[in-house]
Amino acid sequence: MLNNPSLKYKAHPPVNISDRQWPNNTLTHPPRWLSTDLRDGNQSLAEPMDNARKMKFWDLLIACGFREIEVAFPSASQTDFDFVRSLIEGKRIPENVNIQVLTQAREDLITRTFESLQGVHQATVHLYNATAPLFREIVFRQTRDEIVQLAIGATRQIRRLCEASPETNWTFQYSPETFCFTEPEFALQICEAVAEVWEPDTSRPMIINLPATVEVSMPNVYADQIEYFCRHFSRRQQVCISVHPHNDRGTGIACAELALLAGAERVEGCLFGNGERTGNADLVTLALNLYTQGISPGLDFSQMKKVVEVVEECNQLPVAPRHPYAGELVFTAFSGSHQDAIKKGFAARQNASDAFWQVPYLPLDPADVGCSYEAVIRVNSQSGKSGAAWLLEQNHNLILPRPLQQAFSLRVQKEAERGEKELSQMAVWNLFRQAYGVVDAPLLRLKEYVCNNQPDQRTVLSAEIICQGKKLSLMGEGNGFLSAALTALCREVNTELEIVSYQEHTLGKRSDSRSVAYVCCQDRTGRCAWGVSIDSDITRASLQAMLNAAADFVTC
Numbered sequence: 193m194l195n196n197p198s199l200k201y202k203a204h205p206p207v208n209i210s211d212r213q214w215p216n217n218t219l220t221h222p223p224r225w226l227s228t229d230l231r232d233g234n235q236s237l238a239e240p241m242d243n244a245r246k247m248k249f250w251d252l253l254i255a256c257g258f259r260e261i262e263v264a265f266p267s268a269s270q271t272d273f274d275f276v277r278s279l280i281e282g283k284r285i286p287e288n289v290n291i292q293v294l295t296q297a298r299e300d301l302i303t304r305t306f307e308s309l310q311g312v313h314q315a316t317v318h319l320y321n322a323t324a325p326l327f328r329e330i331v332f333r334q335t336r337d338e339i340v341q342l343a344i345g346a347t348r349q350i351r352r353l354c355e356a357s358p359e360t361n362w363t364f365q366y367s368p369e370t371f372c373f374t375e376p377e378f379a380l381q382i383c384e385a386v387a388e389v390w391e392p393d394t395s396r397p398m399i400i401n402l403p404a405t406v407e408v409s410m411p412n413v414y415a416d417q418i419e420y421f422c423r424h425f426s427r428r429q430q431v432c433i434s435v436h437p438h439n440d441r442g443t444g445i446a447c448a449e450l451a452l453l454a455g456a457e458r459v460e461g462c463l464f465g466n467g468e469r470t471g472n473a474d475l476v477t478l479a480l481n482l483y484t485q486g487i488s489p490g491l492d493f494s495q496m497k498k499v500v501e502v503v504e505e506c507n508q509l510p511v512a513p514r515h516p517y518a519g520e521l522v523f524t525a526f527s528g529s530h531q532d533a534i535k536k537g538f539a540a541r542q543n544a545s546d547a548f549w550q551v552p553y554l555p556l557d558p559a560d561v562g563c564s565y566e567a568v569i570r571v572n573s574q575s576g577k578s579g580a581a582w583l584l585e586q587n588h589n590l591i592l593p594r595p596l597q598q599a600f601s602l603r604v605q606k607e608a609e610r611g612e613k614e615l616s617q618m619a620v621w622n623l624f625r626q627a628y629g630v631v632d633a634p635l636l637r638l639k640e641y642v643c644n645n646q647p648d649q650r651t652v653l654s655a656e657i658i659c660q661g662k663k664l665s666l667m668g669e670g671n672g673f674l675s676a677a678l679t680a681l682c683r684e685v686n687t688e689l690e691i692v693s694y695q696e697h698t699l700g701k702r703s704d705s706r707s708v709a710y711v712c713c714q715d716r717t718g719r720c721a722w723g724v725s726i727d728s729d730i731t732r733a734s735l736q737a738m739l740n741a742a743a744d745f746v747t748c
């Protein structure tokens with residue numbers, strides 16, 4: 193890289209607009225959406241879609257609620273031409289859906305474009321030519337006037353061909369390609385000239401699409417360009433202003449959003465931002481950005497997994513794991529403090545007095561896009577106590593006492609560091625079972641017990657346990673069955689332990705649900721150990737949990 197890049201690159205000039213309005217505006221409703229997956233997205237693929245892939249994508253776009261879909265550049269290839277024909281002849285276009293096709297300003301290509309559209313109920317013919325100085329001088333080697341004449345000539349031809357087929361409801365779209373680095377007054381001039389030929393009104397709808405063909409400036413500059421255009425275009429009320437941002441600087445979404453603040457009414461883009469180079473504006477992100485501000489986007493992504501699957505299959509490109517709202521990892525926290533906050537957020541939601549979504553680190557409820565809460569927290573060496581506790585709660589209904597969460601977290605941390613990888617929920621569960629005796633043959637196993645409450649409030653307990661294959665008979669007395677059992681055990685194995693924590697809860701709402709007991713024992717040195725047990729008999733669960741805790745101190 194150069195020490196002084198200004199010798200090679202220069203900033204694009206800002207628009208001279210001192211009283212810009214867009215920073216004070218807010219978005220209150222969704223724009224018109226146009227998916228160009230089947231055109232701009234398709235033309236950028238190493239292997240453009242065949243008819244079957246295009247049709248699959250088409251069905252998905254319809255299911256997601258798109259009403260404007262750019263389906264092809266029909267004069268570019270037989271595949272594109274045939275796809276338009278198969279939509280029309282196969283009657284695949286719902287009444288309320290408008291297909292759009294793209295053409296250059298070349299007579300033969302326009303003629304072929306109209307051939308592809310024969311018999312369509314409604315369609316948008318999209319004409320483009322590049323208007324920026326770089327393209328006028330290097331690509332077209334034409335003057336400004338010649339560039340305007342090229343656009344006007346093509347518009348005249350399109351108008352003639354539309355008028356020759358009045359059975360179709362035509363919309364005309366004009367894009368001054370490379371708008372974002374065209375002089376603002378020239379972009380206006382060419383669009384005025386084109387509009388003068390088309391004469392837009394309610395019976396001759398027109399869209400002026402202002403593309404950031406290559407994103408070369410910050411989004412605020414694009415917004416200024418859009419506001420400038422909207423404020424100066426003489427037929428503003430007769431046309432729909434559309435934007436078509438690309439993503440070369442990684443800010444295509446921001447460009448689209450600020451352009452909407454600046455007066456645009458329609459956005460062209462692709463699902464997950466496919467498209468030339470770094471892609472088009474991502475319509476999924478744009479729609480869900482609106483949704484998370486409480487604005488219904490008019491598009492449905494409630495089956496996000498399915499949408500990702502179809503798009504990946506059709507484009508033969510992966511959707512990145514960090515892709516907003518859709519990637520495999522976007523609702524997942526590995527790190528401890530995030531997990532803690534998310535867990536508390538979910539708990540707070542259960543008692544919340546309103547329906548508003550307020551869960552830390554999660555701007556969207558994963559359920560709204562068809563995701564479960566399973567992947568919200570995953571556990572590795574960066575995780576804290578809440579991560580493993582969440583997995584045990586979600587998958588096994590265990591609500592661990594806080595000190596047990598802390599104790600177990602140390603074991604999880606060690607295990608994750610040892611394996612140098614993530615622990616699956618099954619691995620966490622197995623580690624928990626082994627650590628706290630929730631296994632078929634624990635070290636100290638309760639076989640049977642009888643306990644009786646005495647008239648003086650004391651409890652007498654007799655039990656038979658198996659310790660490393662040996663049968664032990666316990667007989668004890670205490671304030672309750674647990675202390676009676678512990679007293680008996682300590683006497684039998686000649687040790688001194690006390691119970692410092694005991695908790696239990698049921699694992700379900702039904703009266704025949706099983707219960708879990710958590711017991712923490714401490715010896716005279718202050719060392720603690722936890723035991724856990726699950727049983728349909730809560731007394732048995734508690735006794736076994738105590739034995740599991742005591743097993744840490746006992747040799748039979």
Ligand SMILES: CC(=O)SCCNC(=O)CCNC(=O)[C@H](O)C(C)(C)COP(=O)(O)OP(=O)(O)OC[C@H]1O[C@@H](n2cnc3c(N)ncnc32)[C@H](O)[C@@H]1OP(=O)(O)O
Binds near residue numbers: 265267332468
């Ligand atoms: C920003 C965008 O995404 S625009 C859409 C781009 N999409 C595509 O290009 C995909 C489909 N395109 C194609 O299949 C081909 O380019 C075709 C069939 C349209 C045309 O192919 P060709 O006739 O071989 O021309 P080619 O692609 O080389 O086009 C370049 C010529 O078209 C001219 N041209 C480019 N754009 C336009 C336009 N919008 N209007 C009129 N002429 C144009 C160029 O100046 C150049 O002219 P020259 O040969 O006289 O120097």
Ligand SMILES: CC(C)C(=O)C(=O)O
Binds near residue numbers: 404438
């Ligand atoms: C044809 C136009 C709208 C285009 O694709 C672009 O400028 O990126």
